[in-house]
Amino acid sequence: MNSAELDALSQPLSNPARVLYMLSLRPNANVQTGASGELVYKHIMQLLNGTEQHFTLGRQINALLKELVNVGLIEIPSDCDINRSLNNKRVILPLVVVKQASVERLHQNKSAIYIDWQPDDKLFAELAQLVGLIDKAFTPEETGDFVAYWLGRPDTQLSHFQWTQKFVSYLKQQRLAKVPRHKTQIGSQLTTPQSAVEIDDNARKLVEKYRSKQ
Structure with a gap:
């Protein structure tokens, strides 16, 4: 350990x-x-x-x-x-x-997040690969949203390793949350369902019931 x-x-x-x-x-x-x-x-x-x-x-x-x-x-x-x-x-x-040298260096000090925080590039790449984050590119807006959220929680004191790890988890959640509504997620793959109108048995019986009364 x-x-x-x-x-x-x-x-x-x-x-x-x-x-x-x-x-x-x-x-x-x-x-x-x-x-x-x-x-x-x-x-x-x-x-x-x-x-x-x-x-x-x-x-x-x-x-x-x-x-x-x-x-x-x-x-x-x-x-x-x-x-x-x-x-x-x-x-x-x-x-x-994760390589122990990186771990020890990035775990040395803990602090609240700060306004110009950025993830450690090498560690980010390693963790993203490990957790299956396919789209590893992130925007300044995504970093800004992450920093802004944690700036409001100054009591949270983490090492740079832990902040980078949290950022990777945040991006992964963001990617999953952006699955288009017209697509279906199966595992980590997206499929587009065929357009169709499906009527269950109860609905069909209801239609037939009112049709017979006409």
């Missing part, structure tokens, strides 16, 4: 979330890709419960995963939904594969 992971684990987190990362996700992570092993909720619950049964529902596991997402310890792949079951799915541990 590297210094970036330890730093992230020292942020406000519940102890069960720390146990989930350190004893379940981290030992089985692929050090080349950052991919975790398959999440098996049954095994995770057994690990977390120990001698007392506190975790019995999948949504409790998802709540812990959300904690880990918030501090940058894991990323949810674009074809998964954190609000649905991730049983038998995999998540990404970005801090596992």
Whole structure:
């Protein structure tokens, strides 16, 4: 476990979330890709419960995963939904594969975001590649929106690594939110549905009912 992971684990987190990362996700992570092993909720619950049964529902596991997402310890792949079951799915541990030299340098100091903040170019490229951000180009407006949001939250103190990581996650969410309404998203691909008028059985029966009364 590297210094970036330890730093992230020292942020406000519940102890069960720390146990989930350190004893379940981290030992089985692929050090080349950052991919975790398959999440098996049954095994995770057994690990977390120990001698007392506190975790019995999948949504409790998802709540812990959300904690880990918030501090940058894991990323949810674009074809998964954190609000649905991730049983038998995999998540990404970005801090596992980023080069340690970059990690240590960018984790040295924490501060609130500032007006002319920019992401670290090299780290941005590495993280964007890791989380599957296809469109890596960003505009001054996107950076400005990100900075403006966090300027209003001066109590949030993060390292430059963590700010860059948050910016990558922000861009990924923005890209997904801009899926055109006339297109359907399947995984990370977009398809244009064929134009058609579909009438379900209830609607058809209603039409036939009123037609017979005429």
